[in-house]
Amino acid sequence: xxxxxxxxPSFFTEYLPHVSxxxxxxxxxxxxxxxxxxxxxxxxxxxxxxGFVRQQEGxxxxxxxxxxxxxxxxxxxxxxxxxxxxxxxxxxxxxxxxNEDLQAWLNQRFIxxxxxxxxxxxxxxxxxxxxxxxxxxxxxxxxxxxxxxxNAILHSALEALRLQMRYQPIGYNLLPEKFTMPELxxxxxxxxxxxxxxxxxxxRMLDFGLLEKLPERKTGVAHKAPFYYRFNKTQYDKALExxxxxxx
Amino acid sequence: xxxxxxxxPSFFTEYLPHVSxxxxxxxxxxxxxxxxxxxxxxxxxxxxxxGFVRQQEGxxxxxxxxxxxxxxxxxxxxxxxxxxxxxxxxxxxxxxxxNEDLQAWLNQRFIxxxxxxxxxxxxxxxxxxxxxxxxxxxxxxxxxxxxxxxNAILHSALEALRLQMRYQPIGYNLLPEKFTMPELxxxxxxxxxxxxxxxxxxxRMLDFGLLEKLPERKTGVAHKAPFYYRFNKTQYDKALExxxxxxx
DNA sequence: CGCCTATGCGTTGAATTTACACAATGTAAA
DNA sequence: TTTACATTGTGTAAATTCAACGCATAGGCG
Numbered sequence: 001x002x003x004x005x006x007x008x009p010s011f012f013t014e015y016l017p018h019v020s021x022x023x024x025x026x027x028x029x030x031x032x033x034x035x036x037x038x039x040x041x042x043x044x045x046x047x048x049x050x051g052f053v054r055q056q057e058g059x060x061x062x063x064x065x066x067x068x069x070x071x072x073x074x075x076x077x078x079x080x081x082x083x084x085x086x087x088x089x090x091x092x093x094x095x096x097x098x099n100e101d102l103q104a105w106l107n108q109r110f111i112x113x114x115x116x117x118x119x120x121x122x123x124x125x126x127x128x129x130x131x132x133x134x135x136x137x138x139x140x141x142x143x144x145x146x147x148x149x150x151n152a153i154l155h156s157a158l159e160a161l162r163l164q165m166r167y168q169p170i171g172y173n174l175l176p177e178k179f180t181m182p183e184l185x186x187x188x189x190x191x192x193x194x195x196x197x198x199x200x201x202x203x204r205m206l207d208f209g210l211l212e213k214l215p216e217r218k219t220g221v222a223h224k225a226p227f228y229y230r231f232n233k234t235q236y237d238k239a240l241e242x243x244x245x246x247x248x
Numbered sequence: 249x250x251x252x253x254x255x256x257p258s259f260f261t262e263y264l265p266h267v268s269x270x271x272x273x274x275x276x277x278x279x280x281x282x283x284x285x286x287x288x289x290x291x292x293x294x295x296x297x298x299g300f301v302r303q304q305e306g307x308x309x310x311x312x313x314x315x316x317x318x319x320x321x322x323x324x325x326x327x328x329x330x331x332x333x334x335x336x337x338x339x340x341x342x343x344x345x346x347n348e349d350l351q352a353w354l355n356q357r358f359i360x361x362x363x364x365x366x367x368x369x370x371x372x373x374x375x376x377x378x379x380x381x382x383x384x385x386x387x388x389x390x391x392x393x394x395x396x397x398x399n400a401i402l403h404s405a406l407e408a409l410r411l412q413m414r415y416q417p418i419g420y421n422l423l424p425e426k427f428t429m430p431e432l433x434x435x436x437x438x439x440x441x442x443x444x445x446x447x448x449x450x451x452r453m454l455d456f457g458l459l460e461k462l463p464e465r466k467t468g469v470a471h472k473a474p475f476y477y478r479f480n481k482t483q484y485d486k487a488l489e490x491x492x493x494x495x496x
Numbered sequence: 497c498g499c500c501t502a503t504g505c506g507t508t509g510a511a512t513t514t515a516c517a518c519a520a521t522g523t524a525a526a
Numbered sequence: 527t528t529t530a531c532a533t534t535g536t537g538t539a540a541a542t543t544c545a546a547c548g549c550a551t552a553g554g555c556g
Binding site: 180181182198199202203221222223224225226227 | 500501502503504505506
């Protein structure tokens with residue numbers, strides 16, 4: 001081996017061994033709740049976007065980096081929710097690659113730190129990574145069998161998100177800056193998986209004191225045009241810190 | 249090196265590198281909420297009980313093993329709540345030991361998975377580990393500066409516990425099998441850090457349907473003797489699964 | 497220009513939460 | 527023994543919150 005080969009960058013020197021991060025990226029559009037998935041090379045499975053932790057970074061940075069690379073977004077709402085570490089979860093790893101370093105890296109046992117992210121659907125430009133050949137949104141209801149235990153991770157993320165909604169507001173990261181009350185309600189109904197009374201929902205949301213009603217109405221819409229609202233970021237962040245009162 | 253030395257057990261072959269678990273063990277007695285801490289050798293700091301993850305075990309098993317070794321308890325309520333991974337959190341590691349293997353191991357960068365545990369105070373037999381020379385309960389209010397970022401971990405665990413109380417019952421793992429309503433209330437007040445109305449508390453707890461009133465009263469107590477209660481384990485576990493209604 | 501659908505705003509009764517009142521019990525002091 | 531006192535058991539009324547529903551209005555569409 002030549003010195004240059006010895007000095008060649010390796011996954012084993014760049015990243016912490018045995019540790020990965022996986023991100024459940026939620027987006028929201030008219031069709032409902034969407035999840036960002038990667039189509040893995042050399043196999044039919046889709047997988048959650050994931051990555052590894054550099055020798056000198058924290059897991060949040062690693063997840064932020066993954067998110068930036070897959071979505072192009074700099075600022076995302078990111079929340080770690082659980083570690084998945086059963087030894088057998090990695091047992092199915094049977095990667096083959098011309099790159100021996102990569103192959104050995106991927107066939108390690110991994111413990112993975114699960115994050116969920118809430119991102120503005122329409123601002124995302126999905127980008128596959130080096131071991132996948134596609135990256136795209138999937139409607140939550142259409143997601144099939146995923147790689148390894150990624151179905152369990154996805155399911156767990158949704159549970160964590162539903163729990164979070166009980167005491168923290170959501171929406172700032174999932175909706176465009178201006179949105180209507182029916183759109184906000186649709187978001188809540190979709191994530192919670194239940195319908196809510198239109199009038200009680202509106203009263204409750206307004207009572208939280210996070211919304212600012214704009215003077216303009218949505219245009220080009222059939223029937224009565226709803227007003228636009230936007231979040232008061234100051235109040236919103238305060239509610240994230242201190243929590244909301246009740247919950248659904 | 250002889251073959252036997254090569255085959256000698258090493259932390260690096262037994263455990264996953266860079267990964268640790270730390271446990272915030274909560275107990276409860278008449279003096280309030282207690283935390284189990286270890287006095288580290290060769291330094292004045294106290295620390296949370298922690299350990300490492302074997303090559304073929306999950307992080308929950310690792311934490312359970314740590315708990316078993318420090319408390320003697322087999323069955324404990326254990327909940328992972330966050331990963332602590334800032335690179336600089338390990339920067340303060342300056343362990344020295346005659347055991348070079350151990351020294352190199354301890355001076356790695358670690359990401360640690362935080363767990364909190366709820367245990368029956370009076371059944372615990374605290375046992376120090378190999379790198380500590382004492383293991384004992386501390387009243388939460390008396391805890392001073394801990395090793396590394398363990399103060400932050402402890403604080404974060406308490407926050408997670410308070411959050412959990414909003415939608416899940418606690419007490420089964422923190423109280424003796426038979427307990428009085430004032431004892432249960434004291435537990436809630438201590439963890440939440442606020443006083444609660446005695447009569448409303450009782451009504452609410454009973455309405456949850458988790459308690460069974462026993463025909464006996466506490467004896468040897470000044471003033472009116474309160475009845476004993478115990479948890480209905482079936483209902484309790486159901487509530488852990490499905491969550492409670494409201495919250496404080 | 498009326499029809500239909502969805503929004504804005506409001507009302508009412510039920511359910512829950514909160515704040516107290518009062519009797520009962522057992523210890524300890526008078 | 528009696529009395530005082532602290533604490534528990536049970537109940538109730540007011541206040542607040544929650545849930546279900548009514549109705550007028552706006553705006554596109556035939």
